[in-house]
Structures are given as C-alpha cells and as structure tokens.
Amino acid sequence: MPKINRCGKAATITPAEYLKIRKQIKTDKYKLLWDLAWYTGERWGAIIQLKVADVYSSSGKPKDLLIFKSIIRKHRPDGTAENTEIPVHEALGESLQRFEPSESIWLFPSRCGEKPIGWRNAYDILKRATENAGLSSRGISTHTTRRSLVNRLRRSGISKEIIRTLTGHRDNKGLDPYYEIEIDEKRGAIATL
Template sequence: MKNNRSGQASVFTMSECSKIRRCIKSQKYKLLLDLAWFTGERWGALIQLKVHDLYNDDRTVRSYVTFRSRTRKKCGGQRKTRQVPIHPTLRESLQSYTPDPHSEWLFPTKRSYITEEIAKHITLRYADLIFRQAVIRAGLESRGLSTHSTRRSFATHLARNGTSLRIIQKLLGYADLKMLAVYIDVDDSELEGAIATL
C-alpha cells in the first residue's frame, strides 16, 4: 500500500471508483477517470490523448482508443502504440462528452481568448491534483490511492475475473509477463482460496 507517496499504489474497487467519480465536478475530468479505469493506461499518456484517438471525423466513437507510442512510457527499451477496445460504459461517457472544437486535445487547458493562445493539453500535475482532491472528498485518502492505482486496479480486476495473464499483458502493452507481476494485487482470501482447491 502506498503511504505518504512511498510503496505500491493501492488497488481500489469499482464502488470506490464510482465514489471518487461523483466527487469530480467537471464532465471532462470524469471522462479522464473513466479512461484510466477502463483502459489501464498511465495518466501521462491519457492527458496527451487527441480527439482523433477516440473519435472519427463525424464525432462518432471509435471501436478502440489509440495511445500513440510517443505518449507512452518505454517498455523493454522502446515505446509502442497501444490500442484498447472501448468498454460499453466508456463508450457512453465518450458519446455524452463534447470535445472542445477549438482544440485537437481531448483534455485541453483553458484557452486564452485575449492572446488567442493555442490550447495545449493539461499537465500531469494538474490531473494528479484533480484525482487527489476527489479522493479526499470521497473520504478515501487513507487508502493509499494515486493515479497509478487505476492501472493496478485494471490489471488486478481482470485477473480476479479470470482473464488470462497473456491477455492482460497484451492489454497493458508489456513485452513480457515479468513486468505484469507488480501490477496484480493478491489478497489473503485469494491465497486461502487457492490452497482450498488442492
């Protein structure tokens, strides 16, 4: 468990995710949390999503979300583009969201109309602040949650639901299974259950 920014980010439940989501005021940042929960991608890549990574030219939602290689962390010495099928709940969030027509970014900063500044995407620091504030408002600050919790939760819940490690590895974009081990959380009841099957 993460304590004072040390250790592993904690895994959280769908119920806790919903509680955190209700504490986020903006539809834009609710969508950011939805993308994190349903894709397992790192927040550094999420904030760099462009509208065309999720939407067709006619603004219909694509079948996959595309995380471009240059936005992703290196795994095995190289960056790789990753595509994740869009979950039905995420599709609903994307359909009800209207991207800023003046920006290529899905999560642009606020534009300055005085200087006609071109909008850029929000920073990771700002996204982290939004998440942490929502966690506090949800009363979950003692749980050791961070933005990385969504990635660990994605992998852990897939494993607990019986998804093969090979499929989880592919969904997270890892070259080998060794990298996956740190993402899947195992609790005592699961250990007891495994022994009981002998």
C-alpha cells in the same frame, strides 16, 4: 497522496470505490479522464495527451477501439514503446457519447487550449476527489486505475498474455509486480488442499 504502507505501490480499488471517487469529480472533462483511466488501464501521462481525433471519428462519433500511440506512452529504458490498442468498454463508450469535446485538438486541453492539461493538474483533481470521497488514507494515486484494471482482469480469469497486450508490457517480469493477491484468494487456495 502517499502510497501509505504499500511499499511504493499504488492501491487497487473496487468498482464501488471507483464510483465513489467519480461522484466527487465535478466536471464532465475530468469524469471522462477518470473513466478512460479506469476502463483502459493506460497511464495518465498518455491519457492527458490524447487528441480528439484519437478518440472520435471525423463524424464526431466515439471510436470503438482506442489506439494509444507509442509517442505518448511511457518508453522503456532502451527508448522503445509500442502502440497499444484497447477496445472501448460499453460504459466508457456511453461516457464518450455524453462528452462534448472543445474546439481544441486536445481531448483534455489546458485553459489556453493550445496544449493538453499537465499531469500535475490531473493528479490534483484525483487527490481532491479522493479526499472528498473519504479515501485519502488508502494510498490511491494515478497508477491506481492501472493496477486495478490488471487485478480486475486477473480475477476474471483473463490470461496474462491478454493482460500484457492491453497494458503494453513486453513480458511477465514487468507485469507481475501489478498483481495483488487478496487474502480471500489465498484462503480459497488453501481450502482446496
């Protein structure tokens, strides 16, 4: 799915489009992957590497705080990365409660169960669901959920500092390219003059 006319940036989507794509995902496992991406804004490469113990307590209950360990997160050019803590949204908590992990240690195991699914496999699921939802021309990619979360938070008035903490960005220089100012926001700004 090319990022059509987006200058290399993934499209952002609305909650209605999120639901439209989610409807096209056939298995609970991949619906949970989609939900985790939508409600945490974490990169898919980190999400597919989650272990069951990262998301569920030893008693099998979903945790209310997800910790994406630095080892699975994208590293900066200097080789560093930090853990990122993200509180579990109520809707994501419900999705986690409905989901029954397999016997594998991985939340999203491959067919053999000895390793997690590959990024390409996850991307193909998204591509198919996006096509079936009639949204393939939008420029949606695995980074769409991350950019959409940043912009939903921004439009809700959440400070850059909190958004940066949730996304794991070190500074605004890394975060600012995620911001997508919509034409209605520009019109509103001009209307205040």
